[in-house]
Amino acid sequence: MSEDSTPPEQASGAVRLVHPGERIGGHDGAEAGHGIRRIDGELVAMRMGTLQENGQTVSVEPLSSRYTPRAGDLVIGLVEGMTNNIWFMDIGASFNAILPMSLAPWKVEFGAVREHLGVGEAVLCRVQEVDETHSAVATMKGMGLRKLKSGMLETIPPHIIPAVIGKGGEMLQTLKELGDCRIVVGQNGRVWLDGEQDGMREIRSALKLIRDTAHLPGLKERVAALAGE
Amino acid sequence: MGYDDYQCMDANGIREDGRKADEMRPVEIVCGVIPVADGSARIKWGKNEAVAAVYGPMEAHPRKIQRQDRAILDVRYNMAPFSTTDRIRPGFNRRSREIGKVTRDALESVVDLELYPRSKIRVEIEIICAEAGTRCCGITAASVALADAGIPMSDMVVSVAAGKCNGIVLMDLNKPEDNYGEADLPMGILPATDEVVFLQMDGDLSMDEFKQCWDYNVKAAHDVHAIMVEALRTRYGGEV
Amino acid sequence: MAIPIIPSLLRKSLAEMASTDERIDGRSRYEGRNLEIEVDCLANAEGSCRVRMGDTIVLAGVKFQLMTPYPDRPTEGGLMTSAEVRPVCGPNWEAGPPSEESIELGRVVDRGIRESGCINTTELCILPGEKAWQVIIDLFAISDDGNMFDAFALAAIAALRTATVPAERFDVGEDYRLPVKGTPIMCSYHKVGGRFVFDANKREELGGDERIHITLGDEGHVHSLQKGLRGVFTATEFDEIMDQAQSHCAELREIVHNLEDSL
Numbered sequence: 121m122s123e124d125s126t127p128p129e130q131a132s133g134a135v136r137l138v139h140p141g142e143r144i145g146g147h148d149g150a151e152a153g154h155g156i157r158r159i160d161g162e163l164v165a166m167r168m169g170t171l172q173e174n175g176q177t178v179s180v181e182p183l184s185s186r187y188t189p190r191a192g193d194l195v196i197g198l199v200e201g202m203t204n205n206i207w208f209m210d211i212g213a214s215f216n217a218i219l220p221m222s223l224a225p226w227k228v229e230f231g232a233v234r235e236h237l238g239v240g241e242a243v244l245c246r247v248q249e250v251d252e253t254h255s256a257v258a259t260m261k262g263m264g265l266r267k268l269k270s271g272m273l274e275t276i277p278p279h280i281i282p283a284v285i286g287k288g289g290e291m292l293q294t295l296k297e298l299g300d301c302r303i304v305v306g307q308n309g310r311v312w313l314d315g316e317q318d319g320m321r322e323i324r325s326a327l328k329l330i331r332d333t334a335h336l337p338g339l340k341e342r343v344a345a346l347a348g349e
Numbered sequence: 350m351g352y353d354d355y356q357c358m359d360a361n362g363i364r365e366d367g368r369k370a371d372e373m374r375p376v377e378i379v380c381g382v383i384p385v386a387d388g389s390a391r392i393k394w395g396k397n398e399a400v401a402a403v404y405g406p407m408e409a410h411p412r413k414i415q416r417q418d419r420a421i422l423d424v425r426y427n428m429a430p431f432s433t434t435d436r437i438r439p440g441f442n443r444r445s446r447e448i449g450k451v452t453r454d455a456l457e458s459v460v461d462l463e464l465y466p467r468s469k470i471r472v473e474i475e476i477i478c479a480e481a482g483t484r485c486c487g488i489t490a491a492s493v494a495l496a497d498a499g500i501p502m503s504d505m506v507v508s509v510a511a512g513k514c515n516g517i518v519l520m521d522l523n524k525p526e527d528n529y530g531e532a533d534l535p536m537g538i539l540p541a542t543d544e545v546v547f548l549q550m551d552g553d554l555s556m557d558e559f560k561q562c563w564d565y566n567v568k569a570a571h572d573v574h575a576i577m578v579e580a581l582r583t584r585y586g587g588e589v
Numbered sequence: 590m591a592i593p594i595i596p597s598l599l600r601k602s603l604a605e606m607a608s609t610d611e612r613i614d615g616r617s618r619y620e621g622r623n624l625e626i627e628v629d630c631l632a633n634a635e636g637s638c639r640v641r642m643g644d645t646i647v648l649a650g651v652k653f654q655l656m657t658p659y660p661d662r663p664t665e666g667g668l669m670t671s672a673e674v675r676p677v678c679g680p681n682w683e684a685g686p687p688s689e690e691s692i693e694l695g696r697v698v699d700r701g702i703r704e705s706g707c708i709n710t711t712e713l714c715i716l717p718g719e720k721a722w723q724v725i726i727d728l729f730a731i732s733d734d735g736n737m738f739d740a741f742a743l744a745a746i747a748a749l750r751t752a753t754v755p756a757e758r759f760d761v762g763e764d765y766r767l768p769v770k771g772t773p774i775m776c777s778y779h780k781v782g783g784r785f786v787f788d789a790n791k792r793e794e795l796g797g798d799e800r801i802h803i804t805l806g807d808e809g810h811v812h813s814l815q816k817g818l819r820g821v822f823t824a825t826e827f828d829e830i831m832d833q834a835q836s837h838c839a840e841l842r843e844i845v846h847n848l849e850d851s852l
Contacts, residue, residue: 137585139578140496141459141504141541157461159503164541166461166501168581183585184388184499186406200594210594214406214420214468240597253417253466272602317609325615335585383732384644385679385791396632400731402677425684427675430727431634431650434758439673439687439727473677475731477648478632 138165138180153179183335187212187278187308189256193247196273196310197258199239204231209243212275212308215254219245223259225266242268244304244312271302271314274324276331278309283334284327291330291343298347299323322346355529357514366395366523373509373521373569378490378580380497388498390580392490395523396480401490402473403498409469420465424453426487428476448484449474455488455508455537455547461501470500481527482510485535488547493577497584503539505577506546507570510535511562518558520565534562538570593681599796607782613792614643619833621788626743628751628848636752636767640744643790644734646678649726649744651752651767655759656723658714666713666721670699672728672741679733679791693817695728698742698775700813701804702726705773708749712768715761722754724767735790738802742775747845751852772845773812774838775804778830780820785830787837801830805838 138144144156144163152158155167156178165171169180189195189211197209197217205221205228219237221228226236237243244266248259260266276284284305285292296303299322301315311327313320326346333339358364366374374395383389386402409415426449430437456472472495474487488508496505512522514530527533532554537547554562603613610618622643631637636651656667672695676682702708713722726749728741750769756762779789781797789797799820804813816822 137582139505139581140502141539143541155501157503164503166503167499168496168585169499182499184497186387186499198594198596214465215408238597240594242596242598254468268598270598270601272598273596317606317611321611321615383646383677385732385734386677398632400677404676404680407680425676429648429650429729430671430673430725431631431637431648431652431729434633436652436654436725436727439671471676473675475675475677475729477729480632 136171137169138171139168140166144171144178147173147178149176151177153177155180155182182279184277185279186214189213189217189247189250189254189308191247191249193307194304195245195247195258195308196268196304196306196312197243197245199237199241199243201239202233202237205233207233207237209245209258211247211256211258212310213254213256215256217247217256217258219243219258219260223248223257223261225260237267242273242312244268244306268312271312272320274311274313274327276309276311276327278307280331280334281305281307281309283330283339284311286340291340294340294343294347295323295326298326298343355515355525357519357526357530358517364519364523365525370517371520371565371568373572374523376573376576378493378576380493380580380584386494386498388494388496388500390490390493390497392486392493394482394486395521396478397476397483397486398478399474399476399483399486399490401475401487401494403470403491403494403500404473405470405498406465406468406500407471409467414469415467418466419462420460420468420470422453422457422460422462422472423469424449424456424472424474424491426452426474426476426484428479428483432476432479448487451547451549452484452488452491455506456491456495458546459502459504459506459539460495461503464501470495481522481524482535484508485510488537489573489577493580496581504541505539505574506537507540507574507577508535508537508547509566509569509573511565511569513552513554513558513562518561518565520569532558532562534559534566536563536566536570538567540571540574543567593795595795599792603782603793603796605782607784612781612786614790618784619787619837621837622790624844626747626844626848628747628852634748635755636748638744638748638751640740640747642736642740642788644732645736645740646730646732647737647740647744648729648731649741649748650729651748652725652727653755653759654723654725655715656721658718658721662710663718664714665710667723668703668708668710668726669723670695670702670726670728670745672698674730674733674737678730682733693815694737694741697738697802697813697815698728698745699726700815701742701773701775701802702745702749704812705771705804705806707746707769707771707773707806709768709770720761724749724752733791735792735794736777736779736788738777738800739775739788742804743841743845746772746774747848750845750849771807772842773804773806774841774845775802775813776834776837776841777802778833780822785822785826787833801827803831803834803838805834807842809835809838
């Protein structure tokens, strides 16, 4: 569930901001990673973001992006519609995901999908597979996957997720303690909070702080300061 | 004033707004001006003011407009009723439709559409105040808004218009020069390679004059590109 | 406008918050969002105003055209309000002919201004039976984060009160300030989580129920009312928000007057 990755501001060395179309020189023989394309032999940044050099691969960590589903991702989806045997879910990607009847946790009769999950309801589910046209199939068969019946949802940009989770889940733990709530962070940038009103409000303020200042150093201290108030 | 009376330049080679033949109007760009959009930008160019908003990529509805192999760009260009001296009646406008289409053609040439099959990316361009070169402002603002939204592109399109007035080739035409002049050449340029993705022309230009207009546009595009990059860097905490 | 999905958790959260008199963005029940207002911001309009309430941003432009007075009203000019809510301002606004929502927006703002009598159409007459001014207010949405009604109405009256009649351009005399008597102000209340709140944001509108728009004039007189969307309200509920409107409108009116004084 939590991703063990280093938030951008903790990476060592100078951070280089690149823009679409910027030519990245001085990396002969390097592989073009995410957000980089080789055009006429040159490495070109395709997005606004920070340049990442990992061994022989050069990539761009985007500063703004739409969630792209990958198999295995834990996501929070919103039901947009249904047919007799599938639900269409908005998972914040460029295309809706489908949840077939066969991958729901209940025994569903053909035509009775509505009884179990209606439009506007939120579910915790996992991306089962993504085909080459970016069609995603979701499943609710799995531990902890369920309809979310209480609490509230917040949305954060996907590239902020590492900062919300922190190294080894540190930040997430801080947030849970701050508001004394259950928190689930979907890979699609949707965050589910469940607890007392006060606690959820504290966490939402902290999320806003993280969203606005994640790229500046000292994030841990700033969030800890909120807890002190 | 009739078409024969306008003098675009005085005896010292200075235009009505104080510029020389090869100077641009002042340009200011700010990103993130429309909080509810995925990406946005406002451009002030001389007396022009335009905003662009980007939404998406999102599922393309209705199904019949979806393309299986790539995303589609849904581009709209519109002039607000109060943008010109004479009020523009809201509603369908052929000029705006054409500009929307050529803008889409320009932006589709750089956006990595294949990354988002079956989806669409909306680009909304609104001209708030007009003073010649609005389509160029629109394309330029749209490029910045797309970058702001994190849409992958091989380069940003920069659009400028050079032209001719009183027989003199001029960079970045202003309103009277556009109205009373003999030619207008708006272009959309990719600054990394000087390749062209947008080109229109109307009027009368000799081959030499045409080449001079082209060169003016390329030079101006580079100057504007620096302003675009600065705007994006500022938005994203440019102390880096 | 495309119908957005209303997350069922949102309605639940809003109701829970309402039971402890809280709002989703931490404001109190009758507290408005941060307000920014600027006039004279559109170079090609004869009057203009930009209003920002929270993340809702709108523009109002006032333009003048010459018209021939109607035969039955030879000494009167005209006043027209047009609202455009284009796809630029939000993910759910679609391209195409004006939606019902944008038509309602324009007409409700128009009624508030017209019925207050702040514009005297006989003062718009240039030559009886032949020439008169038509004043056109164009309302334009840039960013929709809720409560566009109040933002539009405020921008409209501020733009009107700082507008200049372009007599010189039309060769009918010297430019002069448009005479506007009074400052009608609209305040809107949205039922969220079962009770009315002031200046609802988009999420509150999405998860809320009906809304009521009240336009009051300088003496606290009511000049227009409108109830929109699905829901019921009682006389007691209405009395309470009418009370609130008296003070909210007065506050906004003072802001407009201060703005004019600083010009």
